[in-house]
Amino acid sequence: MTVDLDAQHHFSDGIVVLTERRVLARAPGENEWRDYAFLPGMTLEHHDHAGVGRLELMLPERRLAAWHFTLGMNLLAMRVIDQFQSRLQSHFDGTPAEVDDQTVCPSCKAPLEPDQDVCPVCTKVIHTPPSTWTLFRLWRFARPYRGQLLAGFLLTLLGTAASLVPPYLTMPLMDNVLIPYQNGQQIDTGLVALYLLGLLGAALLAWGLTWAKTYILALVSERIGADLRTSTYEHLLRLSLEYFGGKRTGDLMARIGSESDRICVFLSLHLLDFATDVLMILMTSAILFSINPWLALVTLVPLPIIVWLIHVVRDRLRTGFEKIDRVWGEVTNVLADTIPGIR
Structure with a gap:
């Protein structure tokens, strides 16, 4: 097995080899190999403590050697211990040792078949793009708050409609007030005040509806995020120790922490903006068609091109965000394995 920490818990590569008669080891940071022949009473x-694992080769009266590693190597360490006990017993009583010929992926520690050279789990994670339909799996967390979500949708609809009132008032304001005033005609001050009050009222109504919508849906998104983090944590508690031995601490922390926070931000901000923009486009299109269908068609001609450009840019941004997530997982993993051991 590979060990990745030296005696001072600095990152450095070493190796421990188990044979039929002895243990060979090259400690991290050293060039010389050491061998430890099997002896009676050897264990x-x-x-493991604070994110650092340790293997100790012991005799009843003293310790022969110790090797340190991060918990990502923990699963391999447990397999080495099993093989050590089997081969030590075979060395002294002559019974054939059970050979563990099962190979595992060096990255995710998933079992590999004898004819498999590439890990199917890692290949799927790296090469399978995430599907947008996966977001619909959040519905089971949103179901308890469907009343608040319905209220937020209605407020979104009303707020978008209120924001479209000023264009309707702007047209008669131009035709009945500004153009006649520019031509030197007498204007009705009461009519001017009515239009301006309508514009002010529409703006205040749109602001109030938007604020209420943002408050309700942001509160719901935080509760959904809390339920998601709780469900993830409870699921982790039910997993075996072997699972944690094959997973990096930073990846697990990222799933509970930063990735859940991104889902909350998506639900509270980006999803609301997307829904508002879609409603705005639909309502604006309806208004344009009611005024002049041909003018509406000319105005909406660039819309498919814009949608295609958004799709292309989204794919490129998604690739970049996936790379950032992997790098952040590496950073979190190093910090989670290093900082707890600092005294």
Whole structure:
């Protein structure tokens, strides 16, 4: 197995090899190999503390060697201990040792078949793009808040409609007030005040509806995010120790922390903006067609091109965000394995 920490818990590569008669080891940061022949009473013990694992080769009276590693190597360490006990017993009593010929992926520690050279789990994670339909799986978390979500949708609809009132008032304001005033005609001050009050009222109504919509849906999104984090944490508690031995601490922390926060931000901000923009486009199109159908068609001609450009840019941005997520997972993993061991 590979060990990745030296005696001072600095990152450095070493290796421990188990044979039929002895243990060979090259400690991290050293060039010389050391061998430890099997002796009666010899044991290989496993310990872990604060994100750091340790293998100790022991005799009844003293310790022969110790190797340190991050918990990402924990699964391999447990397999080495099992093989050590089997081969030590075989060395002294002559019984054939059970050979563990199952190989695992060095990245995710998933079992590999004898004829598999590429891990199917890692290949699927790296090469399978995330599907947008996966977001619909959040509905089971949103179902308890469907009343608030319906209220937020209605407020979104009303707020968008209120924001479209000023264009209707602007047209008669231009025709009945500004153009006649520019031509030197007498204007009705009461009519001017009525139009201006209508514009002010529409703006205040749109602001109030938008604020109420944002408050309700942001509150719902935070509650959904809290339920999602709680469900993820409870699911992790039900998993076996072998699962945690094959996973990096930083990846698990990122799933509970930053990735759940991104889902909350998506639900509270980006999804609301997307819904508002779609409603705005639909209502504006309806108004344009009611005024002049041909003018509406000319105005909406660039819309398919804009949608296509958004799709192209989204794919490129998604690739960049996936790379950022992997790098952030590496950083979090190093910090989670290093900082807890600092005293």
